[in-house]
Every structure is written in structure tokens, then in C-alpha cells.
Amino acid sequence: MLASSVRHDGRRAATSEAVYPDLCARRVFITGGGSGIGAALVEAFVRQGAHVAFVDINADVSHALVDRIRDLGPAPWCRRCDVTDVHSLQQAITDAAQALGALDVLVNNVGSDDRHALEDVTPAYWEQRIGINQRAAFFAIQAVVPGMRRQGRGSIINLGSTGWQTKNAGYPCYAMAKSSMNGMTRGMAKSLGEHRIRINVLSPGWVMTERQRMLWLTAESEKELMENQCLPDKIMPADIASMALFLASDASRACTAQEFVVDAGWT
Secondary structure, three states: OEEOOEOOOOOEOOOOEEOOHHHOOOEEEEEOOOOHHHHHHHHHHHHOOOEEEEEEOOHHHHHHHHHHOOOOOOOOEEEEOOOOOHHHHHHHHHHHHHHHOOOOEEEEOOOOOOOOOHHHOOHHHHHHHHHHHHHHHHHHHHHHHHHHHHHOOEEEEEEOOOOOOOOOOOOHHHHHHHHHHHHHHHHHHHHHHOOOEEEEEEEEOOEOOHHHHHHOOOHHHHHHHHHHOOOOOOEOHHHHHHHHHHHHOHHHOOOOOOEEEEOOOOO
16 A cells, blocks of 8 residues: 655655555654654654654654644654663653553664764763664663563564664764674574564665764765765655654564664665
8 A cells, every 4th residue: 555755844755655554553663763863763653653653862853743743643752761761761661562552563763973083081081982883772672582482473664774884973872883784683683583573774875864864965965975875865764764654563573683774775
């Protein structure tokens, strides 16, 4: 089934949005769901009829998102959470499962690509970067797996990055943390697969979120983007959400331990 898709800026998408009937009423937990790619993920799953729970550090943008998409499907459950606090993150997952039912899908989306130089990194800064970009994903998985095992199914989607694969400079801690998503995913796939829990990496290219446009998009970088991508269109958050829907649905029932790259052919 296909449904028309409209981007956040009001322009109709170049492609249609697939509808996955099995996602209707599924329970989905998303980290970093308040803005950017996370907000697109929340909206996409709500449009499918899924029951969505998400956490974000910014309560204001989270509540604004819930209000904006209120009429699109089941109202999302949300909570302010600093994912570097493992106890708070795991408690949010427990509370979301109690509110919505056992979770079927986990999307480890939260991330921060703040720029930093090697010589400026302190142990405290390193811990904070790892806490956001790596540790949160591991302990979110730890929290959802028991419920998925009881159900005999589940889909875990870890957001990776193509930045380290194209050898981007300026964020060594981020590059290290995001590259580890591939190792963590492959290292867990066999034991989780015994319970029909699938785990995959979804690696975006350069996605035109508001943050990226404000901080990094310049005439020079846009020229580089067009020279390196095989496709001439900018990648939007909805493009990442479309792949996440596929990986969450039964349509990808035979897919696990893989990396799915959405970068318009850059890497």
C-alpha cells in the first residue's frame, strides 16, 4: 500500500510513503525523538498507527511535536530524559512498556555530532560523548530485550553514520562511537536472533535537519555534497524514517546483522 507523503516544509515528497499494516498498534520506543531525524521517526511511526514512546533532552520541543502530530494517529508518550543517565533511560523504557504494552521496536536514534579537536578532549568530555552516542544504545537494548524475548520477536534499529566511513574530520569521539554501532549490532545478532529479535544499523548520509542547515550547510559544503552524492537530491529526515519503517516491519523479517545506508550514494 502507498500513501502520499508531505515533507515538514510542506513540499510533496518525490516518492510515496509505504504503509505497513503490521506496524499498526505495534509499540515503538525512540531515543532522541524530539527534533531532527528523531521527530521524523516519531511522526512516521504515528502515521502507521503505531503506539510510539520517545525520550528527548528538550521537553519543550517534544511537547510541541506531540501537539503538532496529535491528529495523525495515536498520541505519542514522551518524557524528558538525559540518556547519559542510564538509570533514567532504562526507567523510561520500563515506564513506556507499562503504559503502552511490551515494546516491539527500539530505535536508538539519539546522537550528537558536536565538533571537537583531538587535543581538546578531556576524560569528562570523552565520557559525555560516549554516553550519548554509544552507551545509551547499549543500555536501551539491555532494557528492551527481556520483553522482546517473551514475545518471541522484535526489531532493534541502531542509527549509525557514514561520517566515519568517509573519514570526516572534526569529531573523533563521535566517529569512534558511531563506528561501534556496526560492531555492537553484529556482536548481538546471533544471540538475539534465536528469539527472532532482529538488529540492524541504519546509517544516514548528510541529512538536512534544521541543525545541519544552521551549523554546517554553506555554499562550499553544498557544492561538495552535490559532487559526492550519486543522486542530486538532498537527503531529508523523512528519507531516514522510510528505511526505519521497513526495518521495523515484518517486510524485513529476514534482515538482521546488516547495515542499511541512506546517503544518496556518497559512500
